[in-house]
Amino acid sequence: MILIDGKKAAAELREELKHEVEGLKAKYNKVPGLTVILIGDLTPSQIYVRNKEKSANEVGLKSEVLKYPDSVEEKTILEKIEELNKDETVSGILVQLPLPKHIDKQKVIETILPSKDVDGFHPMNVGNLSSGYESSVPCTPLGCYLLIKKVEPNLSGKKAVIIGRSNLNGKPMTQLLLKENCTVTITHSKTKDLKAECLEADIIVAAVGIPELVKGDWVKKDTIVIDVGINKIENGIVGDVDFDEVSKNAKALTPVPGGVGPMTIACLLKNTIECFKRSQI
Numbered sequence: 719m720i721l722i723d724g725k726k727a728a729a730e731l732r733e734e735l736k737h738e739v740e741g742l743k744a745k746y747n748k749v750p751g752l753t754v755i756l757i758g759d760l761t762p763s764q765i766y767v768r769n770k771e772k773s774a775n776e777v778g779l780k781s782e783v784l785k786y787p788d789s790v791e792e793k794t795i796l797e798k799i800e801e802l803n804k805d806e807t808v809s810g811i812l813v814q815l816p817l818p819k820h821i822d823k824q825k826v827i828e829t830i831l832p833s834k835d836v837d838g839f840h841p842m843n844v845g846n847l848s849s850g851y852e853s854s855v856p857c858t859p860l861g862c863y864l865l866i867k868k869v870e871p872n873l874s875g876k877k878a879v880i881i882g883r884s885n886l887n888g889k890p891m892t893q894l895l896l897k898e899n900c901t902v903t904i905t906h907s908k909t910k911d912l913k914a915e916c917l918e919a920d921i922i923v924a925a926v927g928i929p930e931l932v933k934g935d936w937v938k939k940d941t942i943v944i945d946v947g948i949n950k951i952e953n954g955i956v957g958d959v960d961f962d963e964v965s966k967n968a969k970a971l972t973p974v975p976g977g978v979g980p981m982t983i984a985c986l987l988k989n990t991i992e993c994f995k996r997s998q999i
């Protein structure tokens with residue numbers, strides 16, 4: 719079984735991006751800039767943002783984090799986004815989710831210029847992705863896609879089963895694999911026989927949020943299994959895939975932690991650089 723090392727893949731991607739940033743700096747005499755807006759003091763959000771900032775600095779991006787208290791008014795955030803939209807030194811804007819209840823997430827997402835939407839959540843980017851046009855792609859599915867391509871560069875004709883239909887993971891993952899000419903089945907909580915669907919799959923991407931849902935006997939011998947889940951249990955963190963069981967059957971599998979997670983941040987940097995490059999044309 720191939721253990722898909724997301725940490726290693728992310729480090730390789732960051733190294734590539736670092737060289738790319740050096741090239742862009744030499745060509746344009748400026749570097750891509752990422753601005754992250756962090757509202758409130760939720761510990762996981764703070765950790766994510768710290769890691770994003772650290773990785774952005776590592777590849778040579780200009781990065782800043784704007785912090786606001788939980789009580790900040792929606793209007794203040796929207797005005798700041800408008801200001802960042804106009805700022806030529808800012809290539810990408812990310813508002814760390816979740817937001818406090820009094821702030822309308824969709825309004826925030828739609829205020830970010832699509833060309834600076836490094837999360838790929840703006841309806842314009844969602845539409846472009848599903849129409850097969852150039853767009854920012856949500857970072858986690860983009861990371862999954864790059865990991866799958868490392869194991870199997872030619873995905874044409876493969877059967878993929880996506881577990882979960884969230885806007886964040888399942889739906890964009892479907893679009894990416896469709897573009898690669900996979901035959902994609904998207905499953906969800908109302909799917910009648912998930913095991914039977916999985917047994918048909920050459921590729922399974924599990925983005926559910928249920929600890930160890932995917933069992934060993936759900937997976938064929940030659941299946942690539944990507945585990946997006948991050949679930950806290952009593953003695954640590956597990957994915958949506960039963961690692962011990964599935965690793966005995968699958969062709970390739972991502973561990974949790976150390977699989978998809980590290981790629982998510984590396985893909986955010988990639989998206990920032992892509993936004994910068996598109997803005998220079």
Ligand code: NAP
Pocket residue numbers: 858881882883884885886887888905906907908909912925926927928946947948949978979982
């Ligand atoms: P979400 O928005 O809660 O969506 C979960 C999806 O799973 C829904 O579409 C739901 O179906 C489906 N589902 C629930 N129970 C199911 C079942 N028994 N069988 C089949 N499908 C079922 O979750 P998300 O935001 O996509 O996140 C999924 C997991 O990924 C979470 O563990 C999250 O922490 C993790 N995550 C990881 C990263 C990373 O960087 N590695 C990034 C983001 C998220 P319905 O639509 O019918 O409700």
